[in-house]
Amino acid sequence: MGALPIEGDEIKTVVRVLEEFRRFDPDMPIQYALSFLTIAQNEGLSMGDLAQKLGIAQSSASRNIAALSKWHSFGKAGHDLVEAHEDPRERRRKIVRLTARGHHLIGILRALVAGETIPAGLEPEPAERPAARGRRGSRLGLAPSSSPSS
Secondary structure: OOOOOHHHHHHHHHHHHHHHHHHHHHOOOOHHHHHHHHHHHHOOHHHHHHHHHHHHHHHHHHHHHHHHEEHHHOEEEEEOOOOEEEEEOOOEEEEEEEOOOHHHHHHHHHHHOOOOOOOOOOOOOOOOOOOOOOOOOOOOOOOOOOOOOO
16 A cells, blocks of 8 residues: 655645754754654643653653753753743653743744745744854754753
């Protein structure tokens, strides 16, 4: 049984979304993008739930969340798209939600998928990402702040 054909416009939409992630971070692994989109569809899910939905180990989900959070490992700036908070009912469980920056990126992606131009309120001025991350300017214009002092 052959695969269903994908229309040209559908592929163009997927490419536009992937290009937006690439503009955001040229080296962003697809697993981070998938984790981000899964969280956006299911805000308030736990890290364990994310791992289950993506079919990955919980350690991988945790690593993806760390990269998508404000601070990655060893004080490196992360993407600041999500934040994990302790579940008040079960302290070992972490609940993941989008940050303002994450909601902003989702707004841009929604406009792209709808075939719209990016609304003026969603298209901020480009800004340079911190030199420590070695990235080109971010379309979101919301570069992570420098690492915390010891």
